[in-house]
Amino acid sequence: MTPTGFTVLAHGVGGSTDLPVPLSFALIGAAWALTATFAVVALAWKKPRFDPGKAGRDLPAWVTRVVDSPVLRWAAALAALAFAVWVMVAAVWGPSGSANALPGVFYVLLWVGLVAVSVVVGPVWRLLSPLRTLYGLSGLRRRESPPSSVRDYPNAWGYWPAAVGLFAFVWLELASPDPGSLTAIKTWLLVYAAVMLVGAWIFGSRWFARADPFEVYGMTVSRLAPFRRSSSSRRVQVVNPLDHLPSLPVRPGTVAVLAVLLGSTAFDSFSQAPVFRNFVDEHAASIPLIDEAWGAALLRSVGLFFFALVVGLTFWAAARATGGVDATLRRELPGRLAHSLIPIVVGYIFAHYLSYLVERGQETLVRLADPLGRGWHLLGVDADDVQYVLSQHPSVLWSIKVSCVVIGHIVAVIAAHDRALHLLPRRHQITGQLAMMLTMVGYTFAGLYLLFGG
Template sequence: MTVLAHGIGGATDLPIPLSYALVGAAWALTFSFAVLVLAWREPRLDPRSPGIALPSVVGAILDSRAVRVVISGASVAVTLVVVAIGVFGSSDPARNPVPGVVYIYLWVGVMVASLVAGPVWKILSPVRAVHRALCLMRRRPPAQGLMRYPGSWGQWPAVLGLFSFVWMELAYPEPGSVAAVTTWLVAYLVVNTAGLIMCGTVWAERADPLEVYSSLLGRLSPLGRRDTGELVLRSPLNNLAGTPVRVAAVAVAATLLGSTAFDSFSTFPSWRGLLADAGGGGYEFLPTVLKTVGLLGFIVVVGGLFCTAARATGGLPEAERKLLPARLAYSLSPIVAGYLVAHYLTFLVEKGQATVLLFADPFGRGWNLAGLADRDVAYLLSTHPAVLGTIKVLAVVIGHILGVAAAHDRCLRLLPRAHRVTGQLALMLTMVGFTFTGLYLLFES
């Protein structure tokens, strides 16, 4: 199994020509913006909207101490097993499930689950579980650390953690290496456990890359909570509007979007040819440098374009315009979610099955646990390219439309009345550009 063969497909997946999809997506985005301007003239999104209350028994079960203890124990146990397989199992990624567990279930599966059920990594996180156990033994509240988390750090530690992952996936010479993936996983566990001990739970909320990513997408879940803690069903855009403004929020979104775009771009024949020429003679250093520069370039361009567009408004003093990118960064979350589904859907459904089958004999002892070795992967999506292509386009377009709606509502709150429409035009054009570029990279790769 090659875990990095994402199976994102190409233009042949589309039931219509790519040019039609691009023009249609741009028109859909533009039309949606026009409707918003005419029909949505006052702020509407409210993260404290009452929503529809779920039965109290649901919240009682989900929040019960016994359930949380069981989940925490299972999370730590599974993590220890995965690390053990990474250390003592086969070094061949085609026989070892660890790369698939990290790339598919941790990086994609947890995030898709967050879209449905909220920030699930807060509950599943093994580092939070270990930290809670340590705090219980020392009789110290989890929120209390040995030092105060510096406010100037914002989410920069999470950005570094996210970049380390996408660099391993997209720039490291052997991204599927069992040793490399296991090393990243162990480093993640050690660094974030130490961070929680030093700074308390605020570290997990702002610096843990997986929790920051999960929480970002969890804001798009229809599940929310009232101030009383009661579970409710609420419009995802209302939940999204409650996203806190953090330092480096744009960098988080740009890292996720830019890396996904670079992943698609890296399959282009011209780019692969350049890397092959640079790696002549078997040297990996120059291709790694080129991939690192390319990855950083995509991230910087995405972040730079968004910041420039967000600040391109009148009626506000310079100091206020500087704050706009961070205040509008949450509007990129639906776009991140759209590309997550479009880019990784086949990867999750089909390569995810292949990873499960590798658990038949994780240590190379000739086992056949649960009869997994006798099963085959069901290619549910690859055999229906037109359906898959339609899902990808819809995911991207819906993500962009929701992003435009979220940005529009926030602009109604932040911009002077005379500049509420003109102040959004640059951001709108940037969104159209992202849509065009994203779909082109997705389907021409």
């Protein structure tokens, strides 16, 4: 037991305490997913219904004024910066090991909480990023006018730097020798801060929008948010998320970002399977030139990269296999259909990490209330206040897990089908989608199988 009374295991913030999804739940979910997939393809609408250019419903003008208020935006940015400083104080001077607040903030509040907030309200990391705030306070932003004072960001890079950064994050969490190490997390954060600030000094604020893994992550999942800006009036609007979803920018690296997000979550489940863990334990010590811990890390790294690669290649191949299009459109299809992966990514992240967010998140807030480990109870928060409501009701948790995967799959199929109606000639609107539909069914079965525990 830690000083705060929590049992902490591996996986950076603690191993999953969820029981595997029962086979009956997994089969029911898979059957519904399969049925819905072919129903959408065969029986659904024959004309496209969702368009990112479709007007939403404007909220009252005062909502936009409040959202755009410089005072409010700077207050939120400075509050986020102060929170980051608070976390770093805990990281440097707080208790060592699992009692420190840093791993929970890093792996739970940031990685999972960012998805939850972005899906509800939009890409908030652009506003809350401490590094963007430091960049703005430094005065470097003034160099961007005239634009000639900042180098142009290479269009060919697209989101590839963000994809690399996301892979670096999931590698630290899932494949490194000691993901819960404070030294490892602080080193990762120092490298991240240095890369972001140097890149912004060279390329300006566009570097954050293209290369910051958390900003691109939040922007990507925010395409499911029910709010957006009007392209003409810049008013805040309520919009159908299925109209918002296709607005994901199509740039080099877009598919790679989604492949890392989906592949890493799948690998997280797979890596907990006894077969894989036994394989790593048996072969880690036999790798020459490195010790057993790094041998295990190397094997996990290969597995993590393999999962991301499989997701990326299968999606790319399914999109390229679409029939009835010319060579130019065929090359563009992976990027133009990439938004359809977002619901699967979000559904699987919530299915896999919801209990982390709800329960480990509460534990993290308790540690933040006592950052130096001196017995403080700021705001009256205490370890006894943590409610393990999901772990105590496994049937509810199983239902939520399967529902997240199945709903994410159904929304993804609807999005892919509707976009195909925009892009494919009429005579190929059904047959041209078969490869993508089968691929998405495969993702769903694989997801449920991994949640079932392999």
